[in-house]
Amino acid sequence: MHLATLLMIILAAGLASQWLAWQIRLPAIVILIASGLLLGPVTGLIDIAMPPEELTELIGLGVAIILFEGGMDLKLGEFRRVGHGITRLTTLGPLLAWLLGALAGHFVAGLTWPVAIVLGAILVVTGPTVILPLLRQARLNKESASLLKWEGIVNDPAGVLLAVLAFQYFTVSGEDWGTVFLSLGKAIAVAGLLGGLGGWLTGWFYRRGAVPTHLKPPMLMVLVLAAYWASNQVQHEAGLLTVTVMGLVLGNMQLAEREPLRHFKENLTVVLLSVLFIVIPTQLDASHLQAISPSSLLFVAVVLVAVRPLTILTATIGAPMRWQDKVLMAWIAPRGIVAAATASIFGPALVEAGYPEAQILMPLVFLVILATVIIHGLTLAPLARRLDLAAREENGLLIVGANDWTRALANELKELEVDVLVADGSWYRLKPVRMDGIRTYYGEVLSEHAEHELEDEHLSYLLCATDNDYYNALVCKALGGEFGHHRTFQLAPPRESSDEQRRLTLQQRGYFAFEPPIDAYSLNHRLREGWSIQSIRLSDIFDMDRLAEELGQPGEDWVLIGSVSPQGQFSLYSRDHSFNPDKDWLLVYFASNS
Template structure:
């Protein structure tokens, strides 16, 4: 297979595995490793003719970008939210995990002490590339999610550094405690100067417009790789520490284009993860499978059931953390790409240094990765709900903009047990909703405070319903990534701006809710004219078609607002995303109150309100 075909095969296998994992709701890393084994040792389709050192260098570049992206995602506000527990997890946790893991590797797995110390250091990492998808899967509350996220991203480079120091201590002549301590100090200095300083200088240059917009993302990619390589030249494997610090500094600077840079890095990270998790397992020798024995299996169980719980409980003694968070952390610690890549580097190096059991290193790490990802990925949801740390099932509506109409909608939803949250920056507009017992948030939805404190994981639809069309569009675009653009809606634009040449395009707004004529003014006026938000439960006898026949033309004589399926799923209606309600659905609609009593609207006998007639206006 030529180089181009090999690259396409790796890319296709990786991205197809990611898609398949999403479809069947499995942790992506498990499917990726299985695909890598299938394309590598099993079939031999993927075979890289690269020297081990060159392959390790390329893998290191990919891991550097992944850790930088994780560092950019860390907010200091999250650190303050998580409290002192983070300090315990990142200062006391790694040495405790290293010590306990190394002892288990020697006494249970039967490895020599040098290989055990390296393995114990590698297993300090907790895989942010695996934790992030798990957090999205179970919708943890922000405090618990911050603990797992910070621990995973900060401990990854620490674990790599410990592995480097252990490897140097046992394999480089003349190494001792003084040299090891000097190595740690030098790595920290490199992290501060190249990583922290490089991140700050990059942000300073970007803030002052010294780099054109189209070059910012690609230039940042090159700078990250430069900092990584330069740091490794000064101190071996200090590069991962530096790029993590660089991402942390840059991510917390006030960059206008931070979101664009993050989106570029996230897309690149998905591709890199797909490639790395195909390439690394594909290089395993199928003969290694015969090395798996009972002691390895016992070691993996010890890592899950003894080393991790004991590390967390000892590290957090006296910390101001909830016991529920300590229990969750004691179980959730999936390993990911950094552990695999590090083991792929040091396994062959240990064998070359005279430690033959180093060939078991990568095999054991893969066993830990597969076991922890499966065990933790399949249980985190149930455990977090049992501990009371998971947000409610995402099934409700976030309404931005308090008004008489949105207050009426929120009350109707609440009366039918649909989760709803009403947000506005003016407290007096929220007062009626608060008096009705509706959940409210007083503040700007786009503020940093809302980003860090507002819990919306239990909601899956957004409705921007202020009287400002362009603000509604801004909210929809800003929140579209978290809710999904297909679940982000805004009220129809005013008639003055709704003509096709002047209308906001779909790429710059949310989907239009309800009907293209149902703008803020009309909904408010119809409410004054006596229209109410009402509900009807459909049945086989009383179908959606009969509901339409009873009330007349949807969008003109009445408005379909939303529906709740028999299994409790909430759906907001839009003429751009229609649905057909089935028997058992509870349909919410906006109509004159007399229609609820079954009175037919006869246009020749009932005077049509002026505002209703206005709905027909082109």
Template sequence: MHGATLLLIILAAGMASQWVAWRIRIPAIVIMIGAGLTLGPVAGIIRIDLPQRELTDLIGLGVAIILFEGGMDLKFGEFRRVGRGIGRLTVLCPPLAWLFGALAARHVAGLSWPVACVLGAILVVTGPTVIQPLLRQSRLRKKSTLLLKWESIVNDPIGVLFAVLTFQYFTTVGGGWGDTLVRIGVALVVAAVLGGLGGWLIAGLYRRGLVPEHLKPPALMLLVLLVYAISNMFQHEAGLLSVTVMGLVIGNVRLVERNALQRFKENLTVILLAILFIVIPSQLEVRHLQMLDWRSVLFVLAILLIVRPASIALATIGAPIQREDKLLLAWVAPRGIVAAATAGILGPELVAAGFPDAQRLLPIMFLVIISTVLLHGLTIGGLARRLGLAAAAQNGLLIVGASPWARALASALHDLGINVMLADGALPRLMAARVDGVEVYFGEVLSEHAEHSLETQHLSYLLCATDNDFYNALVCKARGRGFGLHRTFQLAIHQEIGPELHRVPVQQRGHTAFDERATFEALHQYLDAGWTIRAVGLRQKDDFALLSESLGVAGRDWFLLGGVSPSGQFRLYSRELAFNPDAGWTLLIFAPERAPRAQG
């Protein structure tokens, strides 16, 4: 097949798999592995005519970018919050998981000791490319999220390094523990120098403007790959550790371009995952799948029910981690692209080194990946809710700016039983809302503290309602992605700014809430004139039309603010993204005192 056609098929299959997974709400990796197996060993459509070594080298480049992006997502402020717990998970847990995994591979799966030790090392990794979507799906609270996120990102290069050193120990003539310790030292030094110092120097170059803006993202990608390749020259697979350290450094320095660089890497990672999770399983052959037997199934059960719980239990003895988090950690450990790629690289090399049972390495790894992703993906939400670690259902509103009108809206939503939070940097403005039982956040929503501690997983909409249109727009752009841009709103921009061409374009702000005449000043003038926010129930299909007719002109005589559907789902109203309420809805309106109230 022509190379361009093959690439198009792989990309289409990968992106379509991720879209289908998003629609049916299951982990994308499951759909992508299924597509890869279907297009590869089953249908024979994907055939990549490259030597195994060259293919694995290309896969390694993709994994390096993925791990660098994960490193950029780690913040030292998060480590300060749950640092001791993270230390246990990234220092004590990996060797324990390695030991128990190797024992299970030897005595349950029946592998030879060299292959069992390599497999145990690979299983140390827990897969950030799988964990991150699961965390979004389950809406875990921040502390639980940080523990799982740090473990998955930091342990990925550690597990790969363990696997490579184990491989070298069993295949290098004359090698021993002393040689292995030297290799570990080399890997750590290389990661510190090329990853840590290199990341700091790159950040310095960017801050001084020595690289033009349009070249910064692609130049960074090239530098990541160079660090990865050079590190591997000193110690095989030390590159993954180096790029993770490099991402950690660049993600935590005061770099103005950090968010833009991270978005570029995130988009690139989505493409790479679409390619890698189709290519790797497509290289399996039917004979590999036939190697899976009842011992392979028992091995997966041992990993799920014995190895992981025992590793977490021992590693967290005396750690400042609450019991519920320990139980969640003991269950949730899905494996992802790094585990698959490492098994794909080391499996054939072990076979060539004289260990024929290493042919089972990759099939067993895919069985572990599919089993853990499915089981953990389908159960993490329910388990988190039962343990009290998940946020409430995503149904509510975050209001930035605790003005009198915003407090009135928050109180009305609170009375309807809808989740609502008021955020403001002035404590006196929040006191009245707190007395009314409304959830509040005291602080700057754009601060690093808010990024680490502001719990918004239970809220579905963002409304920026301060008296500063430009600050509202800034917050919408900075925080809107977490809610979805279609659920990010701000009060109408002041009319005196001028014609549309003179105003902030929609690409640089949130959607206009309610109506283009619902400015901060207008809403407060109406509030001072005696208007109130109240709930109105719709019993029949035509009630909304009758209500609109009785109230007058919308946007002048009254405002529709939002509504609660018969199923209890809150919707914020906007002319830009309007909805049509029907019988059973409860509407929130802002109107003079004579407006009708909720009907029985």
């Protein structure tokens, strides 16, 4: 098969698997691995005619980009809030997981000590490639999510480095501890130099305009790959630690281009994950699958119910963490792309070094990946809700801007048992809202404080309703990715319909709520004239058409705000989106009391 055809099949299968996983609400890695197994060992459609060493090097480049992107997501502000737990999880945690995993590999899976010790190190990793999508699905509170995210991203290179050192000890250095400690020192030094200093210098040059804006994202990708390659020349597999440190440094610098750079990496990561999780399973063949035995399945069970819980509970003894977080983390530890890639590297290498039982390394790791991703992916959200660590189902409204009209809307939604939260930077504007018993957030919604403290995971819509149209647009664009741009709305500017040339384009703002030209001034003015927020239930006799007949011209005589379905699901109305409430739906509208 031609290389171009093969590449197109891999890309199409990978992205189709991602889309299917989103549709059926399963972790994407499950569908990707299944697709890889189907296209590789089962049907033989994908056969990559490339030496294993070269394929491994290409896989390593993809993993480097993924880990760098994960490092950019780590915020030092999160560490300051939950550092007491993160420190234990990223220092004691990897060592305990390594020890217990090696014991399970030897006594349960029946592996020799060298292979068991390398396997234990590989299974230290939990992986941002799996953790981050699961966190988005589960809507954990921000402190619990930070613990899982930091552990996953930091422990990935730690586990790889432990596997490298164990491999070198048994195969290269002739079981010489001096060589092992020298290798560890070299890995840390090169990560600090190329990752830490290199990342800071990159940010320093970017700040000063030494690189044009359109070249910054692609040039950063090349610099990351160069740092990864150079680190590996100094110390085998030190590159993953380097790129993680580099991402952490750049992600916490005050760069004006931080968000565009991060979005570029996120998009690239989606494609890389789609490709890697298709390619790696294709390397399994019938001999690998035949090597799986009952002891292998027992080993996976021990990893799930003994190794992980003992690791977390021991590492966090005396740590000032909530017991609910300890229980959650003792259960949740899905493995991802780094574990798979590392196993594909060291399995064949150990076989060549004289450890034939290492041929089971890759299928064992894939078993652990499949088991943890499926089981933890399906149980994370229910367990988090049971422990009161997760938001309820998405249903509610975040209102940015406290004024008389938004206060009236919030009170009506509260009466209808719809979750509502009002955010504003003025303590005095929020005071009457707080007095009504409505949840509020005092502060700037775009601040770092809000990123850590504003609990909005359970809310489904955003309405920016301040009297500053450009601020409304800024908030909509900043939070559109979190809520979904189709659920991100702002009030229209005055004279919107008659001043087409002066308005912001849709790419620069949110969708307009209600019927333009409804703006903040007109809503508050009508409220003072005696209008009020009202609700009515539709029926077979009294439907939308009948309501419109009674109330008059939409936007002039009344304003449709939204609806609440019979199941209690809130929807905000916009002329830009279809809106078809039916019998037994509650309509929320703004009209005169007369």
